[in-house]
Amino acid sequence: DQQVKQNSPSLSVQEGRISILNCDYTNSMFDYFLWYKKYPAEGPTFLISISSIKDKNEDGRFTVFLNKSAKHLSLHIVPSQPGDSAVYFCAASGRQGGKLIFGQGTELSVKP
Amino acid sequence: NAGVTQTPKFQVLKTGQSMTLQCAQDMNHNSMYWYRQDPGMGLRLIYYSASEGTTDKGEVPNGYNVSRLNKREFSLRLESAAPSQTSVYFCASSETRGNYGYTFGSGTRLTVV
Numbered sequence: 001d002q003q004v005k006q007n008s009p010s011l012s013v014q015e016g017r018i019s020i021l022n023c024d025y026t027n028s029m030f031d032y033f034l035w036y037k038k039y040p041a042e043g044p045t046f047l048i049s050i051s052s053i054k055d056k057n058e059d060g061r062f063t064v065f066l067n068k069s070a071k072h073l074s075l076h077i078v079p080s081q082p083g084d085s086a087v088y089f090c091a092a093s094g095r096q097g098g099k100l101i102f103g104q105g106t107e108l109s110v111k112p
Numbered sequence: 113n114a115g116v117t118q119t120p121k122f123q124v125l126k127t128g129q130s131m132t133l134q135c136a137q138d139m140n141h142n143s144m145y146w147y148r149q150d151p152g153m154g155l156r157l158i159y160y161s162a163s164e165g166t167t168d169k170g171e172v173p174n175g176y177n178v179s180r181l182n183k184r185e186f187s188l189r190l191e192s193a194a195p196s197q198t199s200v201y202f203c204a205s206s207e208t209r210g211n212y213g214y215t216f217g218s219g220t221r222l223t224v225v
Contacts, residue, residue: 004154006154009152034213036213036214041218041219042218042219043116043202043204043216043217043218043219044155044202044214044216045216046213046214046215049213089154089155091155099143099145099157099160099170100145100157100213100214101157101171102147102154102155102156103154104152104153104154105154105155
């Protein structure tokens with residue numbers, strides 16, 4: 001039972017354009033969501049997070065949107081850069097600091 | 113700071129062999145975790161330790177054991193390796209509370225033949 005789902009295994013975007021990565025969840029008890037970025041042969045690194053009391057959180061070029069009624073979150077990267085090419089995982093937790101449940105990941109390719 | 117250190121980085125085992133994956137963190141974090149990454153499956157939690165002296169099962173604990181040796185170290189043991197345990201294993205640590213997320217190690221690529 002996949003509680004956190006990323007239905008797009010891959011995404012290709014032109015440099016300078018917007019990248020939108022999507023994530024759906026099924027467990028209504030999740031109240032904290034994070035995005036991680038992973039380069040080959042490295043561990044995932046924390047990118048941005050959002051609490052369920054918010055619907056948007058922004059950090060530079062990265063913005064995460066949360067739609068609780070639809071149990072859906074998305075990560076927007078504007079403008080996309082070739083260095084953003086990586087696998088992006090969304091993750092959810094039932095409480096701050098609790099164990100994370102990860103999605104399958106989406107591989108983003110930003111072409112120059 | 114080294115962050116989270118995993119050893120070894122690569123390992124090939126024969127079916128039935130045993131081995132221990134080591135993990136150490138130097139950030140004074142209370143919680144530690146072991147995940148495995150498989151194509152199309154994302155990161156799945158094997159075991160975690162919310163604090164020193166405690167361990168709990170995650171989503172896929174079968175075939176594994178763990179030891180929280182002290183606050184810094186959390187090891188993962190495969191008693192009798194199977195080809196289905198071929199994967200990339202990641203150790204992570206975090207504060208028990210707060211929105212800092214996890215810090216991951218660079219992973220151990222394990223192949224069981």
